[in-house]
Amino acid sequence: MDDVKHLAPGADAIIGLSVPDGLFDYTEKLKVFSWMHSGCDDLRLMGAFERFKQRGVKLANIRGSNAVAVAEHAMMFVLALAKKTLFKHTQMNEGRLVFPNYAETQSSMLQGRTLCVIGLGNIGGRIARHAKAFDMHVLGVRRRSGEPVENVDAVYGVDDLLDIFPRCDYIIVAAPNTKETNNLIGKDELAAMKKTAFLVNVSRSGLIQEKPLYDALTSGGLAGFAADVWWQYGFGHTFPASGLGSRLGVHKLPNVLTSNDQAANAEDVLQRNIEWGTENLVEFFAGKPMQREVNLELGY
Template sequence: MHSVRGIWHWPATATAQLQQEFPQVAFCTYPRAVEDPLTDTTAAAEAELFADADAVIAWRLDPRLWRGAKRLRWIHCPSSAVHQLLSPELIASPIAVTNGASVHAAMVAEHGVALLLALARRLPEAMQDQAAARWQPERWLGRMRRVAGATAVIAGLGNIGRELAPRLAALGMKVLGVRHHPELPVAGCAVVYGDQQLEELLPRADYLVLALPATEATAARVAAPQLALLPPHAFLLNLGRGTALDEGALLAALQTGRLAGAALDVFGREPLPPDSPLWHCPRLLISPHVAAAVPDTWDLQAALVARHLRNFLTGQPLSPLVDKARGY
């Protein structure tokens, strides 16, 4: 019998779906929350739970837990991000890693469209006026934007970027993409550029959308020098990973009026601390990393795991795989 261990807020309903389809598989839940500290003594004891595991569903997994799992051949991460999972030991191992990027991407792209339109049409300010029972249409004149005809630069054309580009193009926007392999076309993008060409595109951007993974190469990829290249009327959105953006530089640009506005769903530190100045920053729209939080998320996750598991049990290749060396 094959054995699968579950970790990271994986709901019992999703496990029940999988158990019904795969009665020959033993599904076991690891009770410790991933945020709880793990001592050497506890790790040694709890590693026994993973000793006979063939596969693990986990957001983060301490190598001390799986180091002795001789049968372990596959780890599935339900999130799009895998940087928190990819320890040097896992990267060097033959264990295959998959993630939930294909589940999250369309939902995050929809959220991105909502945030972009909210910025363009000044909806956060409309809500402030509504809360204050304030009717002042004159202050709106000339301040709302049309998105048709505007230029959106998407930095990062992974799953999220590839879902977002055609949605923005459908709104009449000119979409310019930036990716590691610019020779590969992307639906919705008028042109695709290489990573190092981002700075050339920023002066042309009415909207800059970050959809970058968390890697060493993307850390603070957009900081003060890049923000200074954006036109003053530009908006910035971050839908990928908080580490790709220098939040202090963004804060300064918004406070001084150097940038028209921004919307963030991801942050360098999560949860965002209550005393963070971002909460009270002018022209900043915040959502608490919930872009993919729709009611059927876990049903879709279970379906994805089921597809992978069918291949796993029959010896077929798992696809798509995370490139462990690149970190996404």
């Protein structure tokens, strides 16, 4: 904070990848903030949303900048879980031989199976498109249920999870973390899933409750889990977006695949982040509507 404290009072605009605690106490002239992330829940949790609303500060993000990379990462997780990629790789390296069609190494299929995508924005929409290339049946969940979405066979609301989860073979979480979606998937939702289902999270850790997830994975209630995001337990407000794993050891379970905030770490993404973050400010000071302005009421 000491490094930027002297700069904040005169700033009309800020573009940032992270925010030091207390920064907004010194930004009385601030008119616009360009956030170099897609998710804005960290800003909301630190009270920035309320302050921006009180002062009339505009907020924009770079949503969509990493959509291609994260959607591809999500499908990598789906395929790796379904095909038991890591398990088979380890067996080969350890010199273990299994007979063909052995149940322990038998793959799950994508063709003809049902995928539920929670969140149908830039990332979720691309995931649905990829799933259709595998001949999957795609269900979508969004705030505006019922509105048709390309490559999605049926669209539901967040209140429908218990009804649709028993039909799903794969579930991918790609929704923003808001007051409405925080802790969205808990004991009841996990219990409604098939025991053979796979759950993938490329959004924010706060959408899935940790203890019920651990219980489902260790009791046979869920076949597997993969995530790029992990719980933070109240520290590290703004960067990175994930923690260092699970204090319960979810990331160490044999039916879990992990990466740590690396889904967006792909070719082209960083340059696009910089371009779009800068473009937000150019649009604002040119008096144009910001294409990626964040709705402070909705949180995205």
